[in-house]
Amino acid sequence: MHGNSLRRGSIAGLPAGSGGALPALVLVGLFFVVPVVALLLRSVTDPEPGLQNYAALFGSGTYVRVFLNTFLVAAVVTAVTIVVAFPVAWMLAIMPPAFGSIVFGIIILSMWTNLLTRTYAWMVLLQRTGVINRTLMGMGITQEPLPLINNLTGVTIGMVYIMLPFMILPLVGTLRAIDPMTLRAAALCGATPFQAFRRILLPLSLPGIAAGGLMVFVMSLGYFVTPALLGGTSNMMLAEMIAQTVQSLLNWGLGSAAAFVLLVVTMALYVLQLRLVGGKRPAGGL
Amino acid sequence: MTKPFLSIRAVRKTFGAFVAVHDVTIDVPKGEFLTFLGPSGSGKSTTLYAIAGFQDPSSGDVLLEDKSLLSVPSHKRNIGMVFQRYTLFPHLSVAENVAFPLRVRHRPDAEVKRKVADMLSLVRLENFADRFPGALSGGQQQRVALARALAYDPPILLMDEPLSALDKKLRQEIQAEIRRIHRETGVTILYVTHDQEEALHLSDRIALFKEGRIEQIGTGEDLYVRPASEFVAGFIGNSNFLPAEHLETAAGAATVRLADGSIVTGLTAAEPFSKGQKVRLMVRPEALSLTPGPASAALAVDIVDTAFFGDRRRVVARTPGGDEIDVRPTSDTIDPAGATAGSGQRIFFDPAAAFLFPA
């Protein structure tokens, strides 16, 4: 009864048209904001009040290495994703829809397929006795199986696979928004195809590349499943470390501190990305 | 005509079964301002794109000083172009836009700087060098596009409906600008438009396109005064058409009978007609007057409406057959106050200023 009257009172006091958001606000507030804030508080209270968890996090070579490795993997994945996605997005932006829709279909299929299924497939493909190693050895390119899994190579391949659709799809939008006449004008001005690419097409698609790249980078930073299954113990990433610290070591204070670091970095980059997408003037490549 | 500088030889462009351009042939002397005029879809832009290298013609050739352009990629054709949408590079400043063609040609910095300054003063945008295209009005953007297209002294400048995105006042302003620049630089200009006034105002010669073919090519005056077909007469300037029946042609002067039975003689025929053939008589509104001249033909009409436009008066008349006639007497041929609405009046024209076309 008490809760009911309180709710009714707050609805009356609420600004126009905001009532519908109340269930969502309650859900997210109670089961998202409260738990996350509680977790963050734990990083400065568990096992005792103070900043000792952060001191341990930044004082230990092991954890600092995890941070560095996380950034390294995210950076490599982002760079490779951009380089692979750009030509595909370019082609998709201009090719006749009949062919394009097949490629779009494949991208959607890959994106919608269960994450574990895709990662599992790469585990099988990349293992020592997997198809890729057998093929390479069969062709005589290598004598010994290459170490493709449980290392940076495996994580990069698996992550790029997952991130590609998130880069390709928005880039197609960016490229379609560029007037083809602009490129024709550049050609008539005397620009060779390479000059037109470097001086016009690339700078004009840079806002899309930057926004998509930041999104891929942010998602990669916090990724758990794929690095855990395709990566090695020597190059653990932050998300896996957080899970392990809490689940196996039951060190909630340290895990929470690491989670807080991840949260701050992610949210900061997210806000930056929103700025990029919202910004009117192209960022420019001058 | 001097020796052709640019020569378009039997250019044909098909898209599947659709023929967009039918074997168009034109010779353009150096320094000419030639306009491709025509309704949309008449093949004028397609012809221009073949010269620019955006589309390969299905057959035919484009020669510049006797050398074929077709195997030359766009970026080596050394042609300037101004587009309908301004197509400035949005991430480059005005100065860098104008400098772009010079930079990709690896010209020395000092030359680039000087040339950019020259070009910006040519289009009177000296004070806008550091602005970005997004901060300019449409007219200013189009002037930057003009400066960019002329920066590398191309022998030919193509302009694809460059004024159609601008409002009327700006259009007139930039038209004057284009005339001045053509005069000052002497560049050969191929200009595409669907606006006949623009074409008349700017061009040395006009090629009027219809359904992929050139209907008539000549000076604006040629097309206006001596239209080769009803289409030309209808497209350039205003005109009145009256149904008539051809009676005879003697010594180049044709005689017809109009729908109301009156006979008009001394007309110019566009082609030979047989006796009794149905024809259409065309007369320009300003060739009509309310007072008889020395050798006038007369039409019996009802005057439906008169309106005053300051420098002239417009009179709407109707023949007994129901055809409306637009009359715009020039001020020296009429007492402006003389025209009032009413039936049973007469209007006059000189048969030498009228034409006959097949119906």
Next chain:
Amino acid sequence: MLLDYNRLGWLRVALAGFTMLVAAFLLLPVVFIVLLSFGSSRWLAFPPPGWTLKWYQQLFADPAWIDAALTSAKIAAMSAILAVVIGLFASFALVRGEFRGRQVLRGLLLTPMVLPVVVFAIAAYAFFLRIGLAGTTVGFVIAHTVLALPFAIIPITAALEGFDKSIEDAAIVCGASPLQARLRITLPSIRIGIFSAAIFSFLASWDEVVVAIFMASPTLQTLPVKIWGSLRADLSPVVAAASSLLVGLTLCLMIVTALLRRKLSR
């Protein structure tokens, strides 16, 4: 000319070739898993020495797999329904409401999509442990609804923003009550958005691993948790069979989506 498909010359060949390579790269693992699930090799040798259905038989003979699939379906269905209903109300407020802080509210409701799942996973796990919801269906559904909500809000707000409100007003002028106008005019008009919201929020829960790993109990496992456990143990071909069924499900969803979209947008 770089954006004219017909004027790219050799570059077009290069780009098209590269695009086909990437398409093959994206398709390869999916096709590969399906092929392997019918292969007879216990060690997933490729090409398989023979073809068999025994991995599917093992899969269907194991009640743990069936249970996990049913649990997943149940949780995903409930989460999707909740997310769409809550998201629908929220979207009306976000699009139509006139109050300060609307953008902040939108940002807040979309945050669960951006925040690394692992952070939410351990936070929710600790919180649910304390309030006694860890390892329960209710706990699962709540956590997954939080995660699915952004996937419901984004398409619905997009559809609502594209809908001309004056049509709803016209219905009210015609005598419909505001509620009738929304139910009979607005909702049918944004049905494609609602439909997308349902699909996306269902998938958000159905495919969710990280929260599920923490929330699962020995008696309550979702399909991804079951697969995760099998992957950590060994690369059994039974997982390939389960994965192939998931691929099949994805294909069905894609086809249904395409057909419904075509029908609804008519």
